[in-house]
Amino acid sequence: DAKTTQPNSxxxxxxxxxxxxxxxxxxxxxxxxxxxxxxxxxxxxxxIHGLTSNxxxxxxxxxxxxxxxxxxxILHRATLRDAAVYYCILRDDNFNKFYxxxxxxxxxKP
Amino acid sequence: GAVVSQHPSWVICxxxxxxxxxxxxxxxxxxxxxxxxxxxxxxxxxxxxxxxGSKATYEQGVEKDKFLxxxxxxxxxxxxVTSAHPEDSSFYIxxxxxxxxxxxxxxxxxxxxxx
Numbered sequence: 670d671a672k673t674t675q676p677n678s679x680x681x682x683x684x685x686x687x688x689x690x691x692x693x694x695x696x697x698x699x700x701x702x703x704x705x706x707x708x709x710x711x712x713x714x715x716x717i718h719g720l721t722s723n724x725x726x727x728x729x730x731x732x733x734x735x736x737x738x739x740x741x742x743i744l745h746r747a748t749l750r751d752a753a754v755y756y757c758i759l760r761d762d763n764f765n766k767f768y769x770x771x772x773x774x775x776x777x778k779p
Numbered sequence: 780g781a782v783v784s785q786h787p788s789w790v791i792c793x794x795x796x797x798x799x800x801x802x803x804x805x806x807x808x809x810x811x812x813x814x815x816x817x818x819x820x821x822x823x824x825x826x827x828x829x830x831x832g833s834k835a836t837y838e839q840g841v842e843k844d845k846f847l848x849x850x851x852x853x854x855x856x857x858x859x860v861t862s863a864h865p866e867d868s869s870f871y872i873x874x875x876x877x878x879x880x881x882x883x884x885x886x887x888x889x890x891x892x893x894x
Binding site: 701703705707710711712713714715718756760762764765766767768769770771772 | 783785811813815822823824825828870872874876881882883884885886887888890
């Protein structure tokens with residue numbers, strides 16, 4: 670069952686940073702935080718994941734709260750190609766299953 | 780990143796027939812794969828976990844006799860929708876678990892339409 674809550678939709682201007690929040694107040698010590706995004710009629714695409722420390726990669730940054738009950742995906746400069754549904758998912762380290770929540774639909778305005 | 784393929788990308792079948800969907804990990808071996816379904820404007824719903832060499836485990840509420848899963852090799856899992864009905868029409872997506880980093884890589888999905 671999904672253990673994360675995200676806003677249904679967000680809007681951003683092109684070339685500006687975007688902060689996508691996720692609440693996971695029932696997270697356990699062995700849960701990893703994963704972010705994926707999905708374009709219409711495509712499979713989800715990996716964005717980033719982390720456990721406790723903030724993470725950076727070429728696509729985005731992941732900021733994890735000190736108590737791990739929330740996290741924020743940061744797109745540093747949104748482009749039109751970043752318009753998608755973004756899913757924040759907790760992965761149980763024992764079973765490796767993903768239970769998707771409803772996600773955040775990001776709209777990027779030119 | 781790792782690549783996962785699905786075949787076919789779309790299929791139309793008549794009510795009462797069976798349809799097989801293949802999921803392949805192209806550049807890594809996957810002892811574990813997952814199957815999801817997604818209805819329009821909804822999120823992905825986990826259906827089952829496919830383990831190579833053993834029986835699949837199904838999520839609560841998913842009929843195992845209707846959705847047959849076979850994980851015959853380290854790179855191939857198949858989902859067969861038996862006696863399909865229009866309500867089975869959906870977008871079916873598989874993923875493969877890459878063990879070194881326990882990351883799931885998703886296939887492009889298969890659009891099933893049952894008429």
